Amino acid sequence: MKPDKLRESITANDVAELAGVSRWTVNRAFKTDASISSESRRKVLEAANQLGYTPDLIAASLASDRSNLVSLLIDDFSNPHKLVMMERLTRILRHSGWGTLLVNTLDADDAALALVNARQHRVDAAVLIGSQFSESILAAAGGARQVKKLILFARYSADPGTISVCCDDEAAMESIADHVISRGYCRPVFVAGPQTQSAHVMRKETFLKRWQEARGEQVAFTVVETYDPQIAYRQVTRYLSGLNRSEWPDILVCENDALAMGAVDAIRYEFGLHVPDDIAVTGFDDTPVAANPNYRLTTYRQPITAMAEGLVGVLKGEYDADSLSHFVGRLVVRESA
Amino acid sequence: MKPDKLRESITANDVAELAGVSRWTVNRAFKTDASISSESRRKVLEAANQLGYTPDLIAASLASDRSNLVSLLIDDFSNPHKLVMMERLTRILRHSGWGTLLVNTLDADDAALALVNARQHRVDAAVLIGSQFSESILAAAGGARQVKKLILFARYSADPGTISVCCDDEAAMESIADHVISRGYCRPVFVAGPQTQSAHVMRKETFLKRWQEARGEQVAFTVVETYDPQIAYRQVTRYLSGLNRSEWPDILVCENDALAMGAVDAIRYEFGLHVPDDIAVTGFDDTPVAANPNYRLTTYRQPITAMAEGLVGVLKGEYDADSLSHFVGRLVVRESA
């Protein structure tokens, strides 16, 4: 049209002109399911390649009301397991055509704003892999329909309007409990994370219940206020210090590896004891450091790849169910218990 | 206009109607620098609040050619230091109005595609906090002007067309060298990461040069192919095994904490030796785990917050200079050296 290009960016129009087709045919060439002759597509792609054209996703979002963007909300940057999740999620989402907007919700107040922000970007879903999102935030987000879909990854929530993609924590904790029992430990203490309403609380309850059934005894527990090895270190130190040696546990069953690492360090460096001979430890997640010679943690590995693929399925609307909470991982037995 | 709202989303029009002003005044109310009477703004904001309206960023991006989005490219998910950087960057960017698009470029081939993807989302800049981006990728990205700005965070590049926001690695390495010398170590070995062209290579060279100047001796070095503690563990084991005990170093100066952690573990668990008495170790980054009782790493802390703020300055176009590479951190001395 305009012989002299003043504009920087090349649009479908430019490609159309060069390829000798209409603008709409150009766009069709970039969609997998469009009805277009292979000849047209070839011409278009050739011209596009020559011009360095790629479709503008912003414009597409505006017109289609689908952004192909997912926002990932995280409130915990001290657990290396989060890195693993991010790696897996971003890769798999990207291969399925979704971009990932990373949102830091370390400030609790910020989570609500983050949801608003997500809506402003028209994200197709908000995925929470944080650990401490309060139920109220979930409710607010779901209630006001801030985002199209609210998905909890690697965590369960009973909240309707929320979709959980997580492993079967109950089965997982049971397998840990069974392992602990079979190894002959008899005075476990459960090291729990922050007691938000839903969340991993289930892990604690499952273990306590299982132990009760099998051994007829109550299990003591202690609560760490953040999933942070350093905080866990302090809390475990404090907890053990408050006990008579005769009351000491022979194993600390931790809600995840971050807590377990702090526990191992405390046992070793605060009390000069040996893991597992004096006190054994189990974790959850099979974070890379769990295999580290310092820890050799017995832990539980969630099938993150499968879960991420499940998440994609949810985004594509392939599942009717509210939740995909029945992924099954496996116990990884190392020397710590 | 339409009495019956069939559309889901509320736009500026709806707010305008309720507030009794024009659509454009509504938009102005959401801009800090717009000329609008405080009375109008009040009315608009009230109406917006009532309706739950927030400006649509997608539409804004399309119209303004500014997305207020930055893409963050990462090719290393095994170094927990990345988590720290992400936390800081996302938080500070967000407080300045930028969202963060997380892009996984673990597949080297993927980095180029990722840049294209970034352009498709009209990101205002691509920020690389990866470690191994090859020069060719940088050149391609810069050359084809895939993105408006290409910024390297916490890493230096001499490549024109890229902007580095990093600390003064030379000064940093010098302070480590001086510390090593002052502690009386005399047979250092440098443990380097992947030898890409730019990058941290400077750290190795600076240390070698400084040592040469001070002691008149060459420093041996070994190369680890990935910034991963486990890989470092193996490489250090292999390297030390290949030496006669008489040739052994008394200190391993590592390019970063990830390598240092692997080194400490190898010294301890492969050879049954003690750090620092048998072999000392230094790191770089002051990752959270560096303070862990297992490591107590002497390391160097970069001023990440200041650097992140520098990055924001670059985004805002406040700096003329190509690079902001003169941030100064500080040596953190612990027990490992």
Place this chain on the structure above:
DNA sequence: TTGTAGGCGTTATCAC
């Protein structure tokens, strides 16, 4: 300070 065109680059949908 406020209102008005014109345009940003797509997609949905209908005609041909």
Place this chain on the structure above:
DNA sequence: GTGATAACGCCTACAA
């Protein structure tokens, strides 16, 4: 299979 029209919701001018 292809071309065309009307949104999508906002921003940048500029005019009132």
